[in-house]
Amino acid sequence: MLRDDPGWESDEVLLRELRAALAEERDVPEHLLQAARAAYTWRTVDAELLALTSYDSILDAGLAKRARAAQTARQLVFDAEGFSVQVEVTEAGVAGQVLPARPGRVWLLTATGPVEDAELDELGMFLLGPPPAGPVRFRCEVDGRTVMTDWVCV
Incomplete structure (x- = not known):
């Protein structure tokens, strides 16, 4: 939904859209966690x-x-x-x-x-x-x- 679309004036519509966006994936995928851990171990490589x-x-x-x-x-x-x-x-x-x-x-x-x-x-x-x-x-x-x-x- 775009900002110019009807319905964005309502806080209820905005909250419903935010709730739906946040509910899509609650857990961080394991491949992202592994990538984050790998990046962290390289923080002092130099x-x-x-x-x-x-x-x-x-x-x-x-x-x-x-x-x-x-x-x-x-x-x-x-x-x-x-x-x-x-x-x-x-x-x-x-x-x-x-x-x-x-x-x-x-x-x-x-x-x-x-x-x-x-x-x-x-x-x-x-x-x-x-x-x-x-x-x-x-x-x-x-x-x-x-x-x-x-x-x-x-």
């Missing part, structure tokens, strides 16, 4: 996730006791297939290295977006200022490859 798999100094019980007593740095290592981000977090800032060493860039991210970024030197090293309170992650772009670490509270 940014591989580096998991905190190797080392977190705060989880090392003996070192954690000494760190609390001496206020030493926290060390984190994030690894993925052939790629590693190693960081040391102190009150003064974040020092890190991306391996294998290649030119690139690293960003310190919070839930609200990038806080700071730095260029990687020839050894893959970088320096950033003190991280803000709350969860952070690192995003690295090296040789056209983008990787992001897990979120971690530092």
Whole structure:
């Protein structure tokens, strides 16, 4: 029914048409659900996730006791297939290295977006200022490859 057709002036006719349109198919077809799930899994295809798999100094019980007593740095290592981000977090800032060493860039991210970024030197090293309170992650772009670490509270 077109808007110029007689009957559209009545709310009852409009509601009847809307009801009929909505009643046609109440369930989302399974093939659309599968396509939506597949599209969702590809949302981060350009940014591989580096998991905190190797080392977190705060989880090392003996070192954690000494760190609390001496206020030493926290060390984190994030690894993925052939790629590693190693960081040391102190009150003064974040020092890190991306391996294998290649030119690139690293960003310190919070839930609200990038806080700071730095260029990687020839050894893959970088320096950033003190991280803000709350969860952070690192995003690295090296040789056209983008990787992001897990979120971690530092």
